[in-house]
Amino acid sequence: MKRNRLVNVLFLTPSVFAFVMIIIIPFFFGLYYSMTDWNGVSDNVAFVGFRNFRDLFSAPDFLYSFLITIAYTVINIVLVNVVSFLLSLIVTSKIKRRNFYRAGFFVPYLIGGIVLGYIWQFILNSIVVDFGASMSIDVLRVSFLSLPDTVIWAMSAVNTWQYAGYIMLIYVASIQSIPASLMEAASVDGASYPARVFHILIPMMANAFTISLFLTLTSSFKQFDMNLTLTNGGPATRFFEAPVKASQLLAMNIFNTATANRMAEAQAKAVVLFVALVVVSLVQVTVNKKKEVEM
């Protein structure tokens, strides 16, 4: 018995030790630093209370980043899930080579955000613009990445390209777990295809929607890699009379603040990101779970 307890401890130690050292301790340090004047250079760190947080909510660049991150997340949730749901219907239909398509649509997810950011910067700044010029389509002549009004949409489109194939897999697994006889019976009863999708498929897939919405929500909220290499925050725009970067999402705002050695301020922003993420995802999961029961 004593030996068994020793084995228990030995088996748990590596994971728990790494977890405590890498996540738990830095987490509490992080909460503490957000209430200090930490600048990353000096070793002396003084406690300043909630001053950093108070300052945040009067800083236009932070408020702007917060708002566009919410906008970006909402656009992504709709775009990614609509596209991936449609893709999942396609690859579970009776068309030829459906497994080939399923594998193909997933490929963008394998390419990291850093690499695909560069690729899409080239596509949007060169390919689309050149195409617009050669076809004399004026809308395309100016890159979507260079206008404050379109840059978020361009980023969402790229994000959809990256994530749709992954979310599609979740929907496919859900569709395949629904007994085929259910759809067939409805078909025999004369239900049209859209009616079958809306009245049978979607209600039966409620659980998959909860997961997919959660994944798109949290990944969009924390978006950094693709933001860095696609736009690096640009172009410049104005918000409440102050100059801000039009596509600087929250994670990049935190990164840039820390790069400027305003570590405590960056840490306070990160804590706000954390709290917002927890609140929003809790609301989303609760609402979705309630819907699951109703359906």
Add this chain to the structure above:
Amino acid sequence: MTARKSLTRLRVNPGLVLLEVLTILLFIVFMFPFGMVILNSAKTSREIIFNAIALPSHWGQLLTNISLIFSNPTVDYVGAFIDSTVITVLSLVVIVLFSSMAAWVLVRSNKAWSTILFMVFVAAMVIPFQVLMYPLVRWMRVVGDFMHLRLLGTYHGIVFAYLGFGSPLSIFVFHGFIKNIPFELEEAATIDGCSKQCIFFKIVFPLLKPIIVTVLILNGIWIWNDYLLPLLVLGSNGAVQTIPIAVTAFAGAYLKQWDLILTSTLIAIIPVIILYLFAQRYIIKGMVEGSIK
């Protein structure tokens, strides 16, 4: 009967044909960026500026560009590839081994402490990396100084960090799987005189094979493509570099030279695609199981 069946099979369903055409178009749209990368990796800088959509005049330029990438003085791509491989493989080994061991103890202990510990692991998954990253770097420096063991800029430092970040999700996934392994198997082995560690390595671990694939793939895609953690722990021009860091360093040095930047992204993509071609079935299955649980 058979005649009628073959007749219905011959009849073309117009809806299905339309769907098939639509799918092919959609597929082309999805693959278009990759096509453009290949196309423009085979051009000179001047050719791209002149016309980015045109076909390259000499496909041989692709090899020239690739050799330019490998011989450039700023970024060592071969080194970055080796470092990325070493870091990913070592991290995966420790994550799979230690997470499965921990998850098994947590499932089989079935006490208040094990439930609480499991809940702490699960709850930690909501903490965004941004809250941890700067305190973590400072903490790793302090601990490293204290133990006279450099953690920043080294293999063991970043692998240890990946073990910490990878543990919660991996323990969660293993936990769900081990719960469904019948306990009777382990009881029988105990009666046969197998010790506790022997039960895990001889009986339980071999049964975990399918879920290990899931854990490998979930963590593998993340670690291979991860940017911020290597940037902070290894530095942007340290001795140890990963592929994403090499690509950004390269793009930063060869600003707007799309011929070379695109070729460098192509070099970063190719190994992943090759691996995907071979392990496609496992990767898709692993992704689905990992996200549904």
